[in-house]
Amino acid sequence: MPLIRFGVSIDKELLVKFDRLIKDRKYTNRSEAFRDLIRQELIQEEWQGNHEIAGAVTLIYNHHKRELINKLMDIQHDFGQAIISSQHIHLDHNNCLEIIAVKGSPKEARRLADTLKSVKGVKHGTLSMSSAGKGI
Amino acid sequence: MPLIRFGVSIDKELLVKFDRLIKDRKYTNRSEAFRDLIRQELIQEEWQGNHEIAGAVTLIYNHHKRELINKLMDIQHDFGQAIISSQHIHLDHNNCLEIIAVKGSPKEARRLADTLKSVKGVKHGTLSMSSAGKGI
Amino acid sequence: MPLIRFGVSIDKELLVKFDRLIKDRKYTNRSEAFRDLIRQELIQEEWQGNHEIAGAVTLIYNHHKRELINKLMDIQHDFGQAIISSQHIHLDHNNCLEIIAVKGSPKEARRLADTLKSVKGVKHGTLSMSSAGKGI
Amino acid sequence: MPLIRFGVSIDKELLVKFDRLIKDRKYTNRSEAFRDLIRQELIQEEWQGNHEIAGAVTLIYNHHKRELINKLMDIQHDFGQAIISSQHIHLDHNNCLEIIAVKGSPKEARRLADTLKSVKGVKHGTLSMSSAGKGI
Numbered sequence: 001m002p003l004i005r006f007g008v009s010i011d012k013e014l015l016v017k018f019d020r021l022i023k024d025r026k027y028t029n030r031s032e033a034f035r036d037l038i039r040q041e042l043i044q045e046e047w048q049g050n051h052e053i054a055g056a057v058t059l060i061y062n063h064h065k066r067e068l069i070n071k072l073m074d075i076q077h078d079f080g081q082a083i084i085s086s087q088h089i090h091l092d093h094n095n096c097l098e099i100i101a102v103k104g105s106p107k108e109a110r111r112l113a114d115t116l117k118s119v120k121g122v123k124h125g126t127l128s129m130s131s132a133g134k135g136i
Numbered sequence: 137m138p139l140i141r142f143g144v145s146i147d148k149e150l151l152v153k154f155d156r157l158i159k160d161r162k163y164t165n166r167s168e169a170f171r172d173l174i175r176q177e178l179i180q181e182e183w184q185g186n187h188e189i190a191g192a193v194t195l196i197y198n199h200h201k202r203e204l205i206n207k208l209m210d211i212q213h214d215f216g217q218a219i220i221s222s223q224h225i226h227l228d229h230n231n232c233l234e235i236i237a238v239k240g241s242p243k244e245a246r247r248l249a250d251t252l253k254s255v256k257g258v259k260h261g262t263l264s265m266s267s268a269g270k271g272i
Numbered sequence: 273m274p275l276i277r278f279g280v281s282i283d284k285e286l287l288v289k290f291d292r293l294i295k296d297r298k299y300t301n302r303s304e305a306f307r308d309l310i311r312q313e314l315i316q317e318e319w320q321g322n323h324e325i326a327g328a329v330t331l332i333y334n335h336h337k338r339e340l341i342n343k344l345m346d347i348q349h350d351f352g353q354a355i356i357s358s359q360h361i362h363l364d365h366n367n368c369l370e371i372i373a374v375k376g377s378p379k380e381a382r383r384l385a386d387t388l389k390s391v392k393g394v395k396h397g398t399l400s401m402s403s404a405g406k407g408i
Numbered sequence: 409m410p411l412i413r414f415g416v417s418i419d420k421e422l423l424v425k426f427d428r429l430i431k432d433r434k435y436t437n438r439s440e441a442f443r444d445l446i447r448q449e450l451i452q453e454e455w456q457g458n459h460e461i462a463g464a465v466t467l468i469y470n471h472h473k474r475e476l477i478n479k480l481m482d483i484q485h486d487f488g489q490a491i492i493s494s495q496h497i498h499l500d501h502n503n504c505l506e507i508i509a510v511k512g513s514p515k516e517a518r519r520l521a522d523t524l525k526s527v528k529g530v531k532h533g534t535l536s537m538s539s540a541g542k543g544i
Contacts, residue, residue, distance in 0.1 A: 026254040036253070039260055054227055056235050058192050058264045060272070063481045070478075073471045077498050085357035085373060086496045087223040089190075089237050090485050095269030097190050099235055101225050101357065117172070118162040123272050124175055126264040128194045133231030136196070136259050199345045206342075209335045213362050221493035221509060224358045226349050237493060298526040308525070311532055326497075326505050328466050330536045332544070359495040361509050363462060367541030371464050371507055373497050389444070390434040395544050396447055400466045400534040405503025408468070408531050 008034075039136045047106040047129045056128040057100040057113045061121055064094060068121040075119070076100065079112045095123075103132065144170075175272045182272075183242040183265045192264040193236040193249045197257055200230060204257040211255070212236065215248045231259075239268065280306075311408045318408075319378040319401045328400040329372040329385045333393055336366060340393040347391070348372065351384045367395075375404065416442075447544045454544075455514040455537045464536040465508040465521045469529055472502060476529040483527070484508065487520045503531075511540065 010018070018033070027033040046053050063069055076083055086100040100116075102109045110127065117125030146154070154169070163169040182189050199205055212219055222236040236252075238245045246263065253261030282290070290305070299305040318325050335341055348355055358372040372388075374381045382399065389397030418426070426441070435441040454461050471477055484491055494508040508524075510517045518535065525533030 025250045028254070032254070032256065036260075043260055054196070054225075054233050056192055056194050056262075056264065058266050060190070060267050060269045062269070063478075063485065066478050069481060070471075070474050073477060073504075077471065077501055080498050080501065083498060084225050085223065087221065087235065087237055087359065088494045088496055089220050089239075090488050090491060091190055091239070091268050092270070093485055093488065096481075097237060097239075097266065097269075099192050099223065099237055101223060101233060101235055103225075103227070103233075114161045118164070118168070120164075120168065123269060124172075124179055124266050126192075126266055128192065128262040128264045130194050130233065130260050130262055131196050132227050133196045133198070133233075133259060134228070199342075199349065202342050205345060206335075206338050209341060209368075213335065213365055216362050216365065219362060222360045223495065224360055226352050226355060229349055229352065232345075297522045300526070300528075304526070304528065308532075315532055326468070326499060328464055328507050328534075328536065330464050330538050332462070332539050332541045334541070356497050357495065359493065359507065359509055361462075361492050361511075363511070363540050364542070369462050369509060369511075369538065369541075371495065371509055373495060373505060373507055375497075375499070375505075386433045390436070390440070392440065395541060396444075396451055396538050398464075398536040398538055400464065400536045402466050402505065402532050402534055403468050404499050405468045405470070405505075405531060406500070 039131075042136050043129060043131045046131055046135060050105060050107075051135060052104060052132045053106050053109060053129065054101070054103045054132045055109055055130045057102060057109075057116060058124075058126045058128070059096075059098045059100070059116055059122055060091075060124040061096055061098070062094045062123070063096045065121040068119060071119050072098070072116060072122075075112070075115050079108070079115075082108045082112055175267075178272050179265060179267045182267055186241060186243075187271060188240060188268045189242050189245060189265065190237070190239045190268045191245055191266045193238060193245075193252060194260075194262045194264070195232075195234045195236070195252055195258055196227075196260040197232055197234070198230045198259070199232045201257040204255065207255050208234070208252060208258075211248070211251050215244065215251075218244045218248055311403075314408050315401060315403045318403055322377060322379075323407060324376060324404045325378050325381060325401065326373070326375045326404045327381055327402045329374060329381075329388060330396075330398045330400070331368075331370045331372070331388055331394055332363075332396040333368055333370070334366045334395070335362075335368045337393040340391065343391050344370070344388060344394075347384070347387050351380065351387075354380045354384055447539075450544050451537060451539045454539055458513060458515075459543060460512060460540045461514050461517060461537065462509070462511045462540045463517055463538045465510060465517075465524060466532075466534045466536070467504075467506045467508070467524055467530055468499075468532040469504055469506070470502045470531070471498075471504045473529040476527065479527050480506070480524060480530075483520070483523050487516065487523075490516045490520055
């Protein structure tokens with residue numbers, strides 16, 4: 001695809017901060033960083049609408065809480081359509097990290113993440129909102 | 137562990153909003169929601185310091201950009217100690233979702249995420265900051 | 273489901289060997305071991321026919337062979353329907369273990385495994401033939 | 409690495425069969441097929457000795473058997489050193505496919521596979537014996 005070049009005006013103070021950010025995050029130039037900012041916004045939009053999205057739910061829990069695992073498993077099977085697969089890591093004798101790859105409607109993905117996170121015994125949960133890649 | 141019960145004062149307006157949030161997120165009561173808020177803060181702390189953390193990096197990219205995959209692979213092998221395993225999903229004929237489970241120092245995890253996200257051709261990247269579970 | 277009990281005649285020599293195998297493999301009794309033998313046979317049958325099966329392809333390769341990864345990725349996208357997700361482990365600075373979860377027709381799964389294994393640079397490949405679980 | 413070329417004598421009948429096998433398995437020439445046979449043998453050797461190996465355990469089970477999941481989880485945490493991560497796929501409302509990536513001593517990997525497979529309720533289990541890649 002052809003690259004289009006155009007000017008951008010930013011006040012100095014903001015640009016200094018932006019350049020520091022760019023350096024911290026290992027970008028090689030401002031354009032690359034801008035492209036990422038735009039894509040980030042597009043993904044935010046995707047998650048507001050009905051487009052197909054992709055993402056990941058991460059959970060930390062203690063697998064010794066017996067009913068917990070069964071509940072998490074049941075919920076995942078109930079949301080079968082939204083889940084592609086999950087990755088399970090035994091962090092130590094007690095703690096598990098579970099990363100669930102999700103795909104589908106943003107609403108369904110959010111509902112899955114909220115339902116899993118609210119299960120008693122889940123120590124921490126996050127939802128990484130990403131894209132199915134077509135619109136960005 | 138014994139549950140300790142204590143009072144909390146919150147102005148009405150804020151509480152109404154909090155209760156709405158709790159309902160939206162499927163919590164069964166305020167205490168459960170508060171516990172999660174506290175853990176969330178503790179995890180933020182963990183990511184500021186030198187404690188061992190766990191998390192996930194998600195990447196969306198078009199696998200047809202030939203050099204891209206090799207670069208991503210090289211970076212991951214360079215950060216070998218910080219990576220447990222990764223999960224790869226072929227979203228469609230072009231797009232890949234890669235979810236990398238990470239463990240180690242917050243600084244290293246951030247550096248890995250930033251390095252991967254800045255590779256040209258990566259459409260989107262996120263870093264889910266979670267916990268190794270011991271401190272929460 | 274009701275358990276049905278019935279007698280089985282086996283010559284002593286064979287039974288001694290079978291009991292040793294049972295003990296080695298941690299079975300608690302002969303019935304459990306027999307059930308597994310029967311399921312094993314049913315799965316063999318599933319892989320001869322057109323039933324939906326599930327399984328895993330494992331690959332060991334050196335990721336420094338540049339074209340290799342691109343080829344493996346292209347093949348996987350071509351067989352998109354048969355692949356659920358894959359798990360990637362960086363064994364050391366050179367070697368990767370990739371485990372691809374497959375589902376679909378036995379013929380397609382075999383073809384995928386053979387195609388991946390025959391790529392120059394793949395050091396070793398296996399196909400674990402398992403079941404989608406419905407018929408066993 | 410330099411390729412060394414040498415002659416091999418095989419009776420016709422066996423060669424015909426071998427060539428058919430090579431064709432079925434998509435090899436482009438006999439040398440490539442021979443290299444794989446040799447590596448296959450080396451891996452068999454690795455699994456007889458004390459070298460570090462890598463592999464995968466696949467399990468099929470019905471997640472509705474409540475105690476089953478807890479047992480599988482406990483066993484995996486007990487063998488924590490041998491397990492890198494696991495991949496979980498919800499095949500349908502009842503059946504799960506779990507693929508556990510293992511690394512370590514052959515004896516330990518076998519013991520893990522046997523212990524998991526012998527748990528009541530596990531419908532099928534396989535152990536893919538592969539290599540950590542250094543010796544092949």
